Amino acid sequence: xxxxxxxxxSDTFVLRLYVAGQTPKSLLAITNIKKICEENLQGRYDLxxxxxxxxxxxxxxxxxxxxxxxxxxxxxxxxxxxxDLSNTExxxxxxxxxxxx
Amino acid sequence: MTKPKLKPAAKPKxxxxxxxxxxxxxxxxxxxxxxxxxxxxxxxTTLVCGGAGSGKTLLAMEFLVQGALQFDEPGVFxxxxxxxxxxxxxxxxxxxxxxxxxxxxKMVLDFVYIERSEIEETGEYDLEGLFIRLGxxxxxxxxxxxxxxxxxxxxxxxxxxxxxxxxxxxxxRWLKKRGVTAIVTGERGEQTLTRQGLEEYVSDCVIVLDHRxxxxxxxxxxxxxxxxxxxxxxxxxxxxIDEDGISVLPVTSLGLQxxxxxxxxxxxxxxxxxxxxxxxxxxxxxxxxxxxxxxxxSSFAACFAEAACRRGERALYFSFEESASQSLRNMRSIGIDxxxxxxxxxxxxxxxxxxxxxxxxxxxxMHKAIKDFQPQVVVVDPLSSFIIGGNTIEVKAMLTRLxxxxxxxxxxxxxxxxxxxxxxxxxxxxALSSLIDSWLLLRxxxxxxxxxxxxxxxxxxxxxHSNQIREFLLTDHGVELRDVYFGPSGVLTGAARxxxxxxxxxxxxxxxxxxxxxxxxxxxxxxxxxxxxxxxRAEFEAQEVETSKAIGxxxxxxxxxxxxxxxxxxxxxxxxxxxxxKGNLK
Numbered sequence: 001x002x003x004x005x006x007x008x009x010s011d012t013f014v015l016r017l018y019v020a021g022q023t024p025k026s027l028l029a030i031t032n033i034k035k036i037c038e039e040n041l042q043g044r045y046d047l048x049x050x051x052x053x054x055x056x057x058x059x060x061x062x063x064x065x066x067x068x069x070x071x072x073x074x075x076x077x078x079x080x081x082x083x084d085l086s087n088t089e090x091x092x093x094x095x096x097x098x099x100x101x
Numbered sequence: 102m103t104k105p106k107l108k109p110a111a112k113p114k115x116x117x118x119x120x121x122x123x124x125x126x127x128x129x130x131x132x133x134x135x136x137x138x139x140x141x142x143x144x145x146t147t148l149v150c151g152g153a154g155s156g157k158t159l160l161a162m163e164f165l166v167q168g169a170l171q172f173d174e175p176g177v178f179x180x181x182x183x184x185x186x187x188x189x190x191x192x193x194x195x196x197x198x199x200x201x202x203x204x205x206x207k208m209v210l211d212f213v214y215i216e217r218s219e220i221e222e223t224g225e226y227d228l229e230g231l232f233i234r235l236g237x238x239x240x241x242x243x244x245x246x247x248x249x250x251x252x253x254x255x256x257x258x259x260x261x262x263x264x265x266x267x268x269x270x271x272x273x274r275w276l277k278k279r280g281v282t283a284i285v286t287g288e289r290g291e292q293t294l295t296r297q298g299l300e301e302y303v304s305d306c307v308i309v310l311d312h313r314x315x316x317x318x319x320x321x322x323x324x325x326x327x328x329x330x331x332x333x334x335x336x337x338x339x340x341x342i343d344e345d346g347i348s349v350l351p352v353t354s355l356g357l358q359x360x361x362x363x364x365x366x367x368x369x370x371x372x373x374x375x376x377x378x379x380x381x382x383x384x385x386x387x388x389x390x391x392x393x394x395x396x397x398x399s400s401f402a403a404c405f406a407e408a409a410c411r412r413g414e415r416a417l418y419f420s421f422e423e424s425a426s427q428s429l430r431n432m433r434s435i436g437i438d439x440x441x442x443x444x445x446x447x448x449x450x451x452x453x454x455x456x457x458x459x460x461x462x463x464x465x466x467m468h469k470a471i472k473d474f475q476p477q478v479v480v481v482d483p484l485s486s487f488i489i490g491g492n493t494i495e496v497k498a499m500l501t502r503l504x505x506x507x508x509x510x511x512x513x514x515x516x517x518x519x520x521x522x523x524x525x526x527x528x529x530x531x532a533l534s535s536l537i538d539s540w541l542l543l544r545x546x547x548x549x550x551x552x553x554x555x556x557x558x559x560x561x562x563x564x565x566h567s568n569q570i571r572e573f574l575l576t577d578h579g580v581e582l583r584d585v586y587f588g589p590s591g592v593l594t595g596a597a598r599x600x601x602x603x604x605x606x607x608x609x610x611x612x613x614x615x616x617x618x619x620x621x622x623x624x625x626x627x628x629x630x631x632x633x634x635x636x637x638r639a640e641f642e643a644q645e646v647e648t649s650k651a652i653g654x655x656x657x658x659x660x661x662x663x664x665x666x667x668x669x670x671x672x673x674x675x676x677x678x679x680x681x682x683k684g685n686l687k
Contacts (some may be wrong), residue, residue, distance in 0.1 A: 020229040029224075052230060056237035063214040064230040066259060070223075082259070083224030094221030 013037075013045040013095065014074040018059075020052045020067050025084050029068035032085035040097050070094075123330045126174070126246070126282045129167025130160065132349030136325055136334040141306055144280045146273050148303040150287040150295045151310030156321060156342055157286040158183070159192070160310065161248040163346045164284055166197045168246045169207035176246035177209045177238045177281075181254035185210040195346045209238045215258030222260040228268040232275060239281060247276060247283040253297045262297075273302050294326070305329045311337070320462055323349055341465040348465060359508040361385065361563075366478075366513060369408030370401070372582035373541075376558060376567035382539055383563065384477075385511040387504050389484075389533060391518040392543030396554055397575055398517035399423075401541065402480045403432045403439065404580050405515050410442035414477035418450045419467060421486045425450035436578035449474050455486045460499045463487070468506060479507055483517040484533070497533065504536045538562045546572075546594050553594035556582075572598060 017033055019026035030049055037045045052059050052067070062071065070081040072095055081094040125139035134140050141147045141164070149157050165176035180188055188210060189199040202208040211234065239247065252272075255265055276283045285303055287295030294300045300307055307327040313320060322337040340349040365380035374381040382388055390401045406416040420428055428450060429440050442448035451470050455463065471479065481503075487496050500516075507514045518533070534540070540559035545552050557570045572583045572594045586593040586601045593601050 018230065020233060025225060025227070032224075052233045056233045059230050059234035059237065060211055064234070065213060065215060065228060065255070066226040066231075067229040068226065069230065078219060079221060080219050081221045081223045083222050083226040086224040087222075090221055090223045094223060 011044045012074060013041050013072065013097075015045060015047045015095075016062075016071045016073060017047065017049045018052055018062065018064050018067060018069045018071070019049060026068055028084045028086060029070070032088075032091070033070060036085070036088060036091055036095075040092065040095075072096075125331070126168075127172060128164045129171045130163050130347050130349065132338065132340070133160075133323070133347070136323075136338060136349060137306075137328060138331055138333055141282055141284070142328070142331070143282055144277065145305040146276050146283040146285055146303045147306040147308060148285050148287060148295070148299055149308045149310065150289055150299070152289045152312060155289075155310040155312040156340070156347065157310055158188075158250050159195070159342060160308075160347055161250050161284045161286055162188070162192050162197065163195075165208060165246055165248055166192075166199075166202065166346075169202050174245035175207045175209075175242040176248065177211065177235065177242070177244045178248045178250065179211045179213060179235060179238070180250050181213050181215070181258075182251055184212045188212075195342075197346070206242045209242055209244065211235075211238055213254075215254065217258050220259065226261075226264060228255075228265075228272065231268075232272065236279075239279060245281060247281045248286070249283065250286045251288060252285050253287050253295065253299065256297050266297075266302075269299070270302050300327075310340075320460065339462070339465055341462060341469070343469075348469060359385070359505075360511070362511060366412070367408045368401075369404030369406075370573075370580050370582065372571075373580075376569070376571070376582075377539070377561055378564040378566055380564075382513055384513055385508055386513055386538035386562070387507065387536060388513070388515045388539045388541065389518060389537040390515060390541045390543065391520050392556075393520055393545055396543035396545060397573070397580065398519070398543060399428070399482050400432070400435055400437070400575055400580050401543070402482050402515045402517050403428070403437050406448060406478060406480050407432075407437050407439060407442065409478035409513075410439075410445075410447040414447070415474060416442070416448045416478040416480065417470060417474050417476035418448060418480045418482065419470075420450055420452040420482050421455045422483060424452050428452070434577075435575045435580070449476070460487060460496065464499045464503060467503065471506065471510070471512070477512060479512050479514045481514065481516045483519050485517075485519040497536075500533060500536055544570075548594065549596050551595045555594060 015033070015037070017029060019029060033047065037047055050058060052064065058064070062069075066082040068082070068084060070085060070091075072079040072081070075096075079094050079096070081091060085091050124143040125137070125141060126143045127134050127140040128137075149160055151157050162178065165178055168174040168176050178188070183191070185199075192199060199208060199210060203210060213231070213234075235247065238244065252269065255269075256262055259265060273285075285299065287297070287299045289309075290296040290298070294307065294309060304327070306325070306329065309324045309326050311322045311324070313322070321340050321342065323340045324337045325333045325335065338349050340347055362384040364384040365382065366384050367374050367381040368377065388405075390398045392398050402418075406418055409416045418428070423431070425443075429443070432439055439448055443450065449470075451467075467481075484496075484500070487499070504514065516533075516537075537560075539561040541556055542559045543554065543556045546555050547553075553572055554574070555570050555572050557568070558566045569585055571585060574581050574583060583598065586598045586605075
């Protein structure tokens with residue numbers, strides 16, 4: 001989508017984190033994903049945090065039900081990770097980056 | 102429909118009767134509003150559950166469509182199972198144009214896509230996304246109605262049922278707070294109403310749909326299991342999904358409150374009218390014509406239908422054994438030409454096999470046809486074909502509802518029923534008897550090597566009626582009741598009747614001749630007597646003449662004698678006495 005051609009390699013992770021407001025769960029999710037990215041995908045990721053309260057129409061467009069949701073747009077296959085991302089192991093499995101550490 | 106009444110703030114009684122009911126939202130679905138006494142609870146959530154293919158989605162969809170079209174209440178349809186395109190296509194066959202409604206901002210279709218294999222749970226989550234999504238959809242068109250179909254899919258798509266349950270509870274509270282009237286659908290569970298026990302969360306109104314097959318005929322039923330704060334019909338009501346959407350049939354909800362008319366209408370057979378107190382059936386009554394095969398039941402029914410058309414009334418003829426054209430042809434053979442009435446639009450045939458659908462379906466189609474055609478007269482020919490196996494109870498239930506409907510609308514109905522030839526009453530007839538106001542029994546009488554048709558009135562409520570057994574003929578100008586002839590073994594029919602008729606005619610002739618003979622004799626006697634009288638008179642006259650002649654002579658003689666004496670006196674110069682005597686004599 002917004003990814004630049006240079007980033008569209010198998011190495012680049014395009015991640016979108018959807019949250020609703022500044023709830024503890026949202027903040028926890030943001031902290032968690034940032035940490036995981038820094039630790040596992042340094043320099044190979046494009047993370048964007050979206051607040052659905054600000055852009056409610058995104059919920060329909062992105063088929064979002066549960067919050068927080070992290071969508072891994074690239075590399076394919078598309079994956080959705082729901083929850084506050086505090087289970088790091090599940091996050092790594094979900095993002096298919098477990099084996100790379 | 103519901104008037105915007107105040108909520109019962111302080112309930113005076115624990116059971117406030119239909120007086121101050123909670124505000125309701127009409128569904129616009131035929132019949133459902135009657136069962137629920139005005140619709141679904143306003144601003145609350147209703148659970149509609151049922152097995153696969155029971156019509157949940159359709160009911161929910163019609164609720165939204167009717168809301169948008171009839172009541173100007175826009176709606177949001179959140180689908181968890183079908184995509185918006187599929188939904189639009191599926192309901193297009195029912196005449197709902199969703200694309201148009203969406204374009205006019207009367208409806209929002211939102212397909213929620215959940216693919217379990219794409220989802221990884223990584224910790225605590227909530228359904229705020231769904232709330233935001235639903236909230237923005239509601240706000241975008243100012244929706245008053247919301248459908249979530251089938252929200253239970255979430256359980257299949259998302260992990261951690263505990264969170265889901267808590268979130269669903271929150272969702273229903275949230276919907277209530279938003280003030281939208283919502284329908285949530287759920288798949289029927291093993292022990293519970295829904296697979297995930299949604300009924301625990303949605304407790305204001307629960308409607309169960311059912312699609313069952315009995316005797317290879319499927320019928321759909323609807324039942325309002327629960328309706329908090331309102332009275333409602335509690336029975337299972339059949340419903341139908343056809344080209345106009347859903348229609349529910351709530352006939353048994355009606356009480357016995359129909360007005361009995363004193364108006365009488367002709368049976369179409371003049372002499373039968375006179376048997377029925379001289380005026381025919383009561384308007385709005387139910388008539389059963391039962392008899393063995395080939396006794397002319399349909400002909401009686403056709404006569405009645407034709408008479409109605411002649412009066413300019415509309416007649417609806419439900420035929421379950423013959424096609425319309427077959428009926429027309431057969432009736433033409435006895436001089437009842439129904440075709441012109443069909444052409445004029447006064448008579449409508451609805452012919453199908455009783456096995457074409459379940460009883461409820463039949464009833465619902467009949468109900469629809471009656472509502473549509475608004476007839477004054479209905480013929481069901483024959484009723485007995487509904488009885489397949491031991492479903493008498495169902496048939497009776499169906500008939501009760503049908504008769505109720507007809508009576509409420511002041512429609513006079515004629516049912517025909519085939520009875521076994523051994524003369525026994527069928528189960529159906531026994532079951533029906535209580536519903537029937539006038540019962541005509543047609544019978545075969547076999548005697549003298551022939552079979553003749555007779556009829557009598559088994560009962561006819563509220564009127565004096567003949568108790569005679571009458572023979573009738575199917576002539577080329579309709580059904581004709583014959584005169585009654587009695588023989589040593591009861592009513593004479595057919596050839597026996599003709600013989601009796603001839604005998605009576607002969608006897609009558611003989612009597613007539615006898616009378617004539619006596620009159621002649623009398624005349625002769627009078628003439629003889631008169632002759633005698635005149636002879637006597639002549640004799641008398643002759644005597645009279647003679648007698649007066651004799652008297653004359655006597656007198657003349659006496660005068661001559663006196664004259665002679667006087668003359669003698671004069672000549673003898675007799676005394677004065679003699680002169681005086683002479684003067685006296687003069």
